[in-house]
Amino acid sequence: MASPKKKKDAPLTRYVALLRGVNVNGITIKSVDLKALFADELGFGAVRTVLASGNVLFDTDAPDAAALRTRIEQALRQRFGYEAWIVLLTQKQVADMATGYPFARIDDERHPYIVFGSDDAMLDEIIEKAGTVDAKVEQLVRGQGVLYWQCPRGESLETPVAKLLAKTRYKSSTTTRNLRTVEKLITD
Structure with missing residues (x-):
């Protein structure tokens, strides 16, 4: 009996999340905490923060960028307690x-x-x-x-x-x- 075909994993996309207003006007988020949110709580791969101005690179196979943006904004609001907004783009777009x-x-x-x-x-x-x-x-x-x-x-x-x-x-x-x-x- 032939084994069932394994479903091919969706390809990963490298995203750039650009957070607005981080580490200015009293909104302080340490890079280590931001990275933990994206890696541990949101479950993204290859997470890296760049500088302290709210730039996060990560990999995901999530197909819907709009839903992904909403999910990230909600997680930022819950974790850090501020009105979070991001611009989310693929690394290629950037x-x-x-x-x-x-x-x-x-x-x-x-x-x-x-x-x-x-x-x-x-x-x-x-x-x-x-x-x-x-x-x-x-x-x-x-x-x-x-x-x-x-x-x-x-x-x-x-x-x-x-x-x-x-x-x-x-x-x-x-x-x-x-x-x-x-x-x-x-x-x-």
Whole structure:
């Protein structure tokens, strides 16, 4: 009698969870605790945190990214007691977004940023509200699922775009990372 065919395991996908507002404004989460949540409580594989700004890489065979995002946000809320929001992307998506960065990557006077979004309508709204950006101060361009932003060093909280991005309205759907941080997320 032939043995039953073993079901093939679903392939693993490498994800990047970008947490918003971690280790700022009184929300402190240690990397070791964050890693434990993703590995031990959520059961993901190959979990790695990058820097202390809420970046988690992990593997899973979960087929539904939207459900996965909701599950992670709920676990963060329960474990750490704060209103948690994340942008969840595959590592390949993040790599493609980084590759698309349209401004100078190395500049002694400006910082390169990517604003990640989980809601395209909100990204479009930010672009619309930003209007014509003074290129002498900063640059802002819409990309696929992101905004590419460049601003003067030391002014990432002071420019018109920075003040727009800080609005409460965008908390649940956007998070910003320096391009150098993003590049660390894709070299894993």
